[in-house]
Amino acid sequence: MFDQEQLMIAIKEYVENINLFDKKATNLFRHAIVDTISNTVTVKENGEIFVATGDIPAMWLRDSTFQVLPYLELVDDIPSIKQLIHGVIKQQLSFLLHDPYANAFNIEENDRHYSNDRSNIPISSLVWERKFEIDSLCAPFFLAYRLYQTGYQKHINKDFWKSAELVIDTFITEQRHEQSEYRFQRSDCPSSDTLQNNGKGTPIYYTGMVWSGFRPSDDACHYGYFIPGNCFILVILDQLLALLIDNKQEKLKEKIIQLKSEIFEGINRYGLITDQSGSLYYAYEVDGLGNQLFMDDANVPSLLSLPFLGYCKDNDPIYLNTRKKCLSEQNPYYYSGSYLTGIGSPHTPPQYVWPISIAMEGLTTADIAMIKEKIIKIANTDDQTNQCHEGIDVNDPKNYTREWFSWSNMTYCQLVFHYMKLINKK
Structure with a gap:
């Protein structure tokens, strides 16, 4: 029988050894990767x-x-x-x-x-x-x-x-x-x-x-x-x-x-x-x-x-x-403001950019500098919740839709893994 608790512990122990170039980005990654399996x-x-x-x-x-x-x-x-x-x-x-x-x-x-x-x-x-x-x-x-x-x-x-x-x-x-x-x-x-x-x-x-x-x-x-x-x-x-x-x-x-x-x-x-x-x-x-x-x-x-x-x-x-x-x-649905630039959706208010699309910009390139930029940008939009949101106001990251959106969390994690694979190839 699959042991969810043991897997959660194993994932948590593994990612605690991963340190990115930015403390906030690291904390968001460690939380998001465990959050999906646990919640x-x-x-x-x-x-x-x-x-x-x-x-x-x-x-x-x-x-x-x-x-x-x-x-x-x-x-x-x-x-x-x-x-x-x-x-x-x-x-x-x-x-x-x-x-x-x-x-x-x-x-x-x-x-x-x-x-x-x-x-x-x-x-x-x-x-x-x-x-x-x-x-x-x-x-x-x-x-x-x-x-x-x-x-x-x-x-x-x-x-x-x-x-x-x-x-x-x-x-x-x-x-x-x-x-x-x-x-x-x-x-x-x-x-x-x-x-x-x-x-x-x-x-x-x-x-x-x-x-x-x-x-x-x-x-x-x-x-x-x-x-x-x-x-x-x-x-x-x-x-x-x-x-x-x-x-x-x-x-x-x-x-x-x-x-x-x-x-x-x-x-x-x-x-x-x-x-x-x-x-x-x-x-x-x-x-x-x-x-x-x-x-x-x-x-x-x-x-x-x-x-x-x-x-x-x-x-x-x-x-x-x-x-x-x-x-x-x-x-x-491409929006640009004082804080964020990227693709949003008619599903959310105008001038709201999605972390999923920011991550996807990085997931479709091998440009390491750009990928780092996207990782940091997403991490700085959590409004101290340690969660990725759905859409975020391009001028104010305190305005967002959905405080907890697991798909967004895990696309961010996918981007981090993409970055680590590229770094390991160098």
Whole structure:
């Protein structure tokens, strides 16, 4: 049986020997890396491990992946981390099999929901929220592949492949969303919290890409084809193909290869914009009808995060051109103030920058000086709470959303590990 207490002690002892170049940054790292295992993780008797997002008692498939992903940096010294990750994946796959259209789940069938939404099916008592977000279906397999890369394979089992087939079939269905039964409507809420057109979303045309109702911010997509999410799908399709090398599931393999080809073609045909100089960059969302939206959001997957996810190299010309525009006033959610500069989100107030996006700037470069700058900047935004927040006022770090946000904490830890690996290579 997985021993959560012993793992917490082992992690705490390990990180107490890590000293960064800045005392405040060190203290935040030591606290954040232990906080997730001690305050968000619940181990169930069946071996599933539930990971709450922080100040909300639900588990998001995407958030939980990035909450525990940094722990894989410690597996060589603390092997029991592999059991933690396996347990999280087991829980994620169980949720996927229960409802592949839901983004967040309860720890048990307690009938707690964010809102009483109208959907095409009654919302399950296990589901916290039923927003269809394509990145939610990618995240568990992204985590599973990272665990597999450590040499651990026990999680690649029947449930894994059953879940994979369900996800692939769901993606194929949502390539032609007009034929899908999925609906989502919420009353008495901002327009970003519900889907237009009787819950079907704004009009789209077939592109080969997969439709997404919502972004990783849980805000509704303006246009139905979310480009960073479709890039993320291509990443996990390649990973699934790598795992299928010694597997005899030829029909699943054929589905994946076909889906990969169609999404790739769709991104390159509809998801690229040409600027005035003739250079290409990625759109954030498109509809296949000629409409393209450029912006970037702090939540991952984002355009900024594409190299971190493994979609492209950090020196890829199209990515670099896209990155430059994301980190400029061409992105309507790029904010600059007397204290902070960076990417925020329409999910939070204007002029609020997210530590997740600050960390992602560092996670998508090998520039050590820049990475140090980002680490220090994030550490200085905690307002003496020893926690990373969601969004922070660019002019006053005492104004922020969410005092406790585990995903933000752990993305900061991921950045610290990135820095340490680069330093050790020198």
